[in-house]
Structures are given as C-alpha cells and as structure tokens.
Amino acid sequence: MSWDAEFTHHFDRCADSMRFTAFLLCGNHHEAEDLVQSAFLKLYLAGPGMAHREGLDAYLRQIVVRTFLAERRRVRWKREKLTGELPEVPVAGSLSEDKLVVWQALAAVPAKQRATLVLRYWHDLGVEETAAALGCTVGTVKSNTNRGLKALRQRLGREFGGLWEEVSRNA
Known part of the structure; x- marks a missing residue:
C-alpha cells in the first residue's frame, strides 16, 4: 500500500x-483543530522515512501532545483578551453537566500536568507509555499525575473530588 493511501486510511x-x-x-475546538492538522502534517512528512509503521496511533498521539506542550512553552504566559464574544463551550445537550465541569477544571491545570492526566x-x-509519549522519565509522569490530580481536585471541590476518574472511565 502506498504511503498516501495508508495515511488517508489512518486519518x-x-x-476524530x-x-x-x-x-x-x-479546551478550545479551534486550537484543537489547528493542533491536529499540525500533527497530521508532521506524521505525513515523517511517514515515507519510517521503517516501521505499526505504531502510528501512539506516534500520532505523541506528536499531538508534544506539539501542544511546545506551543505552551512558546507562550510562557497567557494574556486574556477581552472580546465581545463568550468563551467557546461544547454544544449544550451533547455533554453531561459533570463532563463540562471536569473539562473546565482540566483547562485550568498546567499544560504538562494536563497532558499527563x-x-x-x-x-x-501506563506510566511507561505516558513517559515515552511525553519524552520524560517515569518519575516525572508520577509527579505530574499527582500534582495534576491534586490541582484538579482543588478546582472541582469536595462535591466533585473523584469526578475526573469517573468521567474519564465513562467517556
């Protein structure tokens, strides 16, 4: 199968x-679309030179996460811009209220911790697979997981303390 056909099939x-x-x-559909387009472009360009293509899903996920983190590093701080539009939220009715609460809290967690979660x-x-995807050590994954869950629980409050694990299991 040619790389173009294989790439199209994989895409x-x-x-989605x-x-x-x-x-x-x-936390934003427009940024997410740009991120995915960039990741697929990187995959497409790397594809012809890849000797083994059986791990394309993991490789693509790694590209998405690393591109996201690189973008966040490039912009060390985020300045809010005042606009006449409300912030983007997922379409009402398509998500449960619990998921919306969790996703809003997740958007406030630091980028590396969010990626780890x-x-x-x-x-x-697993911890090892996550470390490989992020290009870091197992210890860093464990500490980012711990810190990220702590930050998420603080943002969610007592009534939503274990909601992240529940929402992610029922996705």
Whole structure:
C-alpha cells in the first residue's frame, strides 16, 4: 500500500479521536483543530522515512501532545483578551453537566500536568507509555499525575473530588 493511501486510511480512522484528545488538552475546538492538522502534517512528512509503521496511533498521539506542550512553552504566559464574544463551550445537550465541569477544571491545570492526566486517564496509558509519549522519565509522569490530580481536585471541590476518574472511565 502506498504511503498516501495508508495515511488517508489512518486519518479517516483516528482523526476524530485525535481532535477530541487535542480538545481535552487545549479546551478550545479551534486550537484543537489547528493542533491536529499540525500533527497530521508532521506524521505525513515523517511517514515515507519510517521503517516501521505499526505504531502510528501512539506516534500520532505523541506528536499531538508534544506539539501542544511546545506551543505552551512558546507562550510562557497567557494574556486574556477581552472580546465581545463568550468563551467557546461544547454544544449544550451533547455533554453531561459533570463532563463540562471536569473539562473546565482540566483547562485550568498546567499544560504538562494536563497532558499527563489526558494520557493516563483518558487514553488509559501506563506510566511507561505516558513517559515515552511525553519524552520524560517515569518519575516525572508520577509527579505530574499527582500534582495534576491534586490541582484538579482543588478546582472541582469536595462535591466533585473523584469526578475526573469517573468521567474519564465513562467517556
């Protein structure tokens, strides 16, 4: 099979999943779409030189996460811009209220911790797989997971303390 055909097949199969992963990381559909387009472009350009293509899903997820983190590093601080529009939220009725609460809290967690939580709990990756995707040590994954869950629980409050784990399991 040619790389173009293989890439098209892979894109059709996992584009929606990658968009949702990017949305969990960014908290914004427009940024998520840009992130996924960039990731697929990087995958497309790397594809012809890849000797083994059986791990494309993991490789693409790694590209999405690392591109997200690189963008966040580039902009060390985020300045809010006042606009006449309300912030983007997912379409009402398509999500439970609990999921909206969790996603809003997740958007406030620091980028590396957020990426770790998304990989560990949303994608059910183990510590070693998460470390490989993030390009860091197992210890860093463990500490980012611990700090991220702590930050998430603080933002969610007592009544929503364990909601992240529940929402990610029932996704």
